[in-house]
Amino acid sequence: MPILRYGQTAIEWRFQPDAKLKRHYVTVERGRPVLLRGPQVSKAEQEALVRRRARWIREKQELVNQPLRNDAIVTGSRLRYSGRTYFTEVRHTPGIGQPRLTFTASRFIVEHPDGSSIPPEAIAPLLEGFYRNRAHEKLLQRVRYWERQTGLQSCGARIRHFESRWASCSGNNVLEFHPRVMELSTTVQDYVIVHELCHTVEKNHTKAFWSLVAQHFPEWRRPHATLEQAAFGDAV
Structure with missing residues (x-):
């Protein structure tokens, strides 16, 4: 894959042609080459597009490649909604099959069958489901x-x-x-x-x-x- 040198940073990218798109998009993901999507262009034009966004790419790479936090969500953790963070209560609820998330006017309540803490990867789909419902509403x-x-x-x-x-x-x-x-x-x-x-x-x-x-x-x-x-x- 081609590489662009931007100061001390090496930006590796891959190009994905997409005739349905009217303009080009740059996507930065953790641990992966930068993805450039859009109408078919030459490698020289690809490089020009990447160079145009090089500073932004470097900043986003620094952000997404930060060490992952493995902190479990426990009572007292805070989850974000509508620009604020809310107190979260995690309840050990053995009688349910899957974790559940509800929201009151002032806090999130997580019911979890396996204990009084829940890993971030387990809370993520619950939170997105909550966001989806609120977005529709x-x-x-x-x-x-x-x-x-x-x-x-x-x-x-x-x-x-x-x-x-x-x-x-x-x-x-x-x-x-x-x-x-x-x-x-x-x-x-x-x-x-x-x-x-x-x-x-x-x-x-x-x-x-x-x-x-x-x-x-x-x-x-x-x-x-x-x-x-x-x-x-x-x-x-």
Whole structure:
């Protein structure tokens, strides 16, 4: 695989042609070469695209390749929802077959058949299921609100698990949101919605696109910076 030298960093990438995409995307994942996807281009053009995002790639690699934490979730741990972290209570409940997660107004409650602690990899699907339910309940309603506010119209909205993105606007103007959007604050959630609605008019991140975003969401820079801290992929 080709390698780009950026200062002291060697960026290895692989290219995945996808004629359905209108622009190129870079995805950074733990322990894997950078993935570049999009319309077919030469190796020289691939390198130029990777070089264009080299600083961002280096920052995201440093983030995603940090040592994994193996801390179990126990009573007193905190889980994130809507921009806040909430006290979590883990209850040993032998009579159930699988762990369960519920949320009250002030805390998460995890019922676990195997003890009073639960590993992060076991809590992750429970939390995503919670996010998915809340997204159907709340986020899709906010999409309709922002359509009325901006006058921008999608051809539908749905919740979808992405490997490396917060949200997407398809070529047919269908908006898709990762369940994890619900861990973000409501302001950032609104920004993600408006960002994708603006893609119904401007498909690329052009000056016209950002002008449209600023028109409908003047304080967009702060929530955008919050998303930049995430390890998800980014459009080139």
